[in-house]
Amino acid sequence: MTSDVYRAVREVLAVRQFRDQAVPEEVIRRILEAGRLTASSMNLQPWHFVLVQDRSRLRELGGLVPTGPYISEAAFAIVVAYDKSSRFGVSDASRAIQSMALTAWAEGVGSNWTGFGGLEAVRLWCGLPDTQEVLAVVPFGYPRAARVLGHKKRKPLDQVASLEHYGRPVEGT
Numbered sequence: 001m002t003s004d005v006y007r008a009v010r011e012v013l014a015v016r017q018f019r020d021q022a023v024p025e026e027v028i029r030r031i032l033e034a035g036r037l038t039a040s041s042m043n044l045q046p047w048h049f050v051l052v053q054d055r056s057r058l059r060e061l062g063g064l065v066p067t068g069p070y071i072s073e074a075a076f077a078i079v080v081a082y083d084k085s086s087r088f089g090v091s092d093a094s095r096a097i098q099s100m101a102l103t104a105w106a107e108g109v110g111s112n113w114t115g116f117g118g119l120e121a122v123r124l125w126c127g128l129p130d131t132q133e134v135l136a137v138v139p140f141g142y143p144r145a146a147r148v149l150g151h152k153k154r155k156p157l158d159q160v161a162s163l164e165h166y167g168r169p170v171e172g173t
């Protein structure tokens with residue numbers, strides 16, 4: 001039997017095209033909660049999440065992330081920032097993004113990671129203090145196209161994992 005978590009990991013794909021359909025507030029709340037509940041180094045939770053739902057603001061936000069113009073079409077987006085003084089901020093905030101993406105996917109909501117730091121314009125736009133660095137903007141929404149299971153393109157396991165010593169194949173997994 002496949003676990004729900006493994007199924008979500010296996011099936012989740014980057015979604016860049018969204019249907020014009022609102023996501024229920026309780027689902028949005030669960031996605032944010034998934035970020036909040038994520039484990040972080042020394043449990044310091046150095047993140048801040050800015051939820052953006054207003055359509056005109058989503059359009060503005062799409063214009064601020066060069067690699068994510070489709071944010072403007074999303075049902076909502078979450079700006080993910082972390083405390084610049086945190087040595088583990090990138091790692092902690094990345095885990096929170098993964099928690100939110102998987103929680104969303106399990107609800108039928110697609111998402112994608114856009115940007116990777118250097119998003120000072122986004123920080124200023126949403127009023128985050130300069131103690132914070134914006135790591136990414138994550139747009140969410142119901143996927144426009146039904147993505148096919150098994151469509152995922154990844155390196156085979158023997159190229160990315162070894163048993164006991166590098167180069168010894170892991171079999172039977």
Ligand SMILES: Cc1cc2nc3c(=O)[nH]c(=O)nc-3n(C[C@H](O)[C@H](O)[C@H](O)COP(=O)(O)O)c2cc1C
Nearest residue numbers: 012013014015016067068112113114115116152153
């Ligand atoms: C750290 C990171 C940064 C990313 N940045 C962008 C981005 O700026 N724009 C974008 O469209 N996709 C971005 N992506 C999405 C990746 O391109 C995507 O996850 C990868 O191609 C695998 O896609 P798939 O899961 O649909 O196979 C990023 C993903 C990660 C993990």
